[in-house]
Amino acid sequence: MSDQQTVTATSPAEQAIADQLRASFEGEVIDRGHPGYDEARTVWNGLIDRRPAVIARCSGTADVVEAVEVARKHRPVVSIRGGGHQVAGSGVCDDGLVIDLSAMKGIHVDPVARTARAQPGVTWGELDRETQLHGLFTPGGEISATGIAGLTLGGGLGFLMRAYGLSCDNLRSVEIVTADGTVHTASREREPDLFWAVRGGGRGVGVVTSFEFDLQPLGPEVTGALVLYPYENAEAVVRAWRDVTLTAPETVTPEILLWSVPADPAIPEELQRAKCVLVGGVYAGPPGAEAAAAVAPLRELAEPLMDLSGTMPYVTLQSANTWRFPDGERYFMKSHFMDELTDEAIRTLVEWDARRPTPESLTVIRTLGGAVGRVGSDESAFAHRSARYNVSIDAGWRDPAMDDEAIGWARSAWDAMKPFSSGGTYVNFAGLGEDASELQGAVYGPHEERLERIRAAYDPEGLFARAAHRP
Ligand SMILES: Cc1cc2nc3c(=O)[nH]c(=O)nc-3n(C[C@H](O)[C@H](O)[C@H](O)COP(=O)(O)OP(=O)(O)OC[C@H]3O[C@@H](n4cnc5c(N)ncnc54)[C@H](O)[C@@H]3O)c2cc1C
Numbered sequence: 001m002s003d004q005q006t007v008t009a010t011s012p013a014e015q016a017i018a019d020q021l022r023a024s025f026e027g028e029v030i031d032r033g034h035p036g037y038d039e040a041r042t043v044w045n046g047l048i049d050r051r052p053a054v055i056a057r058c059s060g061t062a063d064v065v066e067a068v069e070v071a072r073k074h075r076p077v078v079s080i081r082g083g084g085h086q087v088a089g090s091g092v093c094d095d096g097l098v099i100d101l102s103a104m105k106g107i108h109v110d111p112v113a114r115t116a117r118a119q120p121g122v123t124w125g126e127l128d129r130e131t132q133l134h135g136l137f138t139p140g141g142e143i144s145a146t147g148i149a150g151l152t153l154g155g156g157l158g159f160l161m162r163a164y165g166l167s168c169d170n171l172r173s174v175e176i177v178t179a180d181g182t183v184h185t186a187s188r189e190r191e192p193d194l195f196w197a198v199r200g201g202g203r204g205v206g207v208v209t210s211f212e213f214d215l216q217p218l219g220p221e222v223t224g225a226l227v228l229y230p231y232e233n234a235e236a237v238v239r240a241w242r243d244v245t246l247t248a249p250e251t252v253t254p255e256i257l258l259w260s261v262p263a264d265p266a267i268p269e270e271l272q273r274a275k276c277v278l279v280g281g282v283y284a285g286p287p288g289a290e291a292a293a294a295v296a297p298l299r300e301l302a303e304p305l306m307d308l309s310g311t312m313p314y315v316t317l318q319s320a321n322t323w324r325f326p327d328g329e330r331y332f333m334k335s336h337f338m339d340e341l342t343d344e345a346i347r348t349l350v351e352w353d354a355r356r357p358t359p360e361s362l363t364v365i366r367t368l369g370g371a372v373g374r375v376g377s378d379e380s381a382f383a384h385r386s387a388r389y390n391v392s393i394d395a396g397w398r399d400p401a402m403d404d405e406a407i408g409w410a411r412s413a414w415d416a417m418k419p420f421s422s423g424g425t426y427v428n429f430a431g432l433g434e435d436a437s438e439l440q441g442a443v444y445g446p447h448e449e450r451l452e453r454i455r456a457a458y459d460p461e462g463l464f465a466r467a468a469h470r471p
Contacts, residue, residue, distance in 0.1 A: 014053035017074050017097060024066050027059035041092055046328040048089030055098040061183060061209040067099045068181045071463055080207055080467050082120045083147015087333045088432045088471045099207055109134060114215040115172060120149035120208055128315050136215035139164045144319035152211060153202025154428035155382045157390060162253040162370030163284030164216055168199035168382060169375055175210035179459035193454050200382025201444055201451045204468020205458055219314035223291035224282040225298040228305040231275035234258060235350045240301040241279055242341045250370035251284045252294050260359035273359050276305060287311045332395045332407045334414040335429040336421035337387035345420035352413035357406045360396030365389055383445035384424045391417060392429045430471035439471060
């Protein structure tokens with residue numbers, strides 16, 4: 001027997017889990033010997049190479065209940081997979097049971113009530129496509145391939161958050177299977193503790209099987225600023241951008257990226273792959289003079305390399321950058337929430353960005369405030385309501401030989417920015433192998449204790465402990 005076969009052999013305990021699941025499951029039970037095993041254990045981040053014992057690919061809520069029952073009996077390590085985009089790859093685990101929700105793709109939009117129900121395997125691109133049929137949307141993430149599940153449960157920062165709040169702020173209710181295998185509906189009125197926890201602290205309280213979102217009118221066309229500025233003036237451009245954020249209306253959520261120009265045939269060849277400063281902001285309302293005026297200051301920060309601002313369909317905007325984060329490449333992210341962006345913080349950020357290891361790597365600053373900050377700090381588990389900015393340092397690369405260099409860059413840049421941080425970090429941008437205790441305090445801050453109490457009440461035996469304590 002080869003080493004490889006030894007590693008992948010199914011143990012009797014694992015076999016018992018697979019057998020029990022197969023006896024009652026509607027979905028697919030994928031164990032180490034299954035021909036689809038390698039595809040099923042693969043997540044977005046190519047750095048992740050985990051080998052679960054069994055992957056329970058659920059077809060619906062009843063399958064999730066079965067998977068939880070089996071987990072209670074056999075007590076494997078459990079991980080929960082939604083869209084599979086968490087950079088830390090926490091949707092899959094070694095030698096345990098993956099409750100895989102990626103095949104649960106149901107979406108139902110009620111245009112009269114202005115609500116949408118979506119199952120946890122849905123991506124933002126899929127949800128936007130359905131809601132936009134009715135000229136409606138709920139605020140999501142900025143990359144269409146990302147799962148609605150992990151993103152909403154961790155908070156949900158997006159292009160329109162200053163006008164409409166975080167993704168989790170737009171939740172009306174969730175259906176959730178808790179560790180005892182019961183199905184709950186949690187909302188502000190029903191099981192408010194559970195509902196409080198899933199909005200920002202949703203890892204490890206149970207398995208969410210359906211999200212009900214409030215919808216808002218928007219689109220199909222939206223107006224946005226999208227301007228490329230030269231990298232030589234990066235520090236001055238970021239400072240000017242920071243000044244604009246201080247007076248920007250809530251209808252605009254300014255964002256700035258220190259990145260590289262894409263190798264896109266529509267862009268002059270001499271600019272392709274060159275470092276640049278990319279400034280963006282979408283107007284939360286109909287296109288027109290008011291929209292153009294609201295985003296105009298973002299177009300006047302310096303002499304631009306290119307100004308691609310204009311009007312485009314919301315679904316196009318939401319998927320415009322998805323191709324720049326292809327499945328299977330290697331990624332690592334870390335972030336800080338910040339209360340202010342001082343000149344010194346900007347200088348430090350630009351200095352570290354200049355050492356970026358690859359054109360795929362980037363540094364992003366998002367502006368919070370507005371509707372995000374108006375939600376009371378105790379109203380949900382999301383703990384960073386008063387932060388003005390989130391700075392994320394995102395390494396991307398292809399060659400495994402660069403792993404240490406790329407991860408090392410992101411960690412060092414994050415360390416250098418620590419003196420300027422509010423002390424908070426975003427669970428959804430937390431990279432591989434980060435120390436769990438370091439993350440806990442920084443992610444949930446003053447809400448840590450209440451969240452642990454709720455987790456303990458619904459999961460006294462710690463069935464979901466791993467999901468709770470890893471990003
Ligand atoms: C290219 C890219 C762009 C991104 N852009 C943004 C952005 O604009 N804004 C933003 O806020 N974030 C963004 N993120 C981060 C994103 O929010 C997280 O990666 C998020 O975890 C993705 O959700 P998922 O369902 O795809 O992840 P998964 O890896 O499937 O899940 C992550 C974790 O969430 C928990 N989980 C997932 N589903 C469930 C469920 N149904 N019930 C209970 N627990 C569950 C599990 O603990 C799981 O390990 C981005 C990530 C990537 C890779």
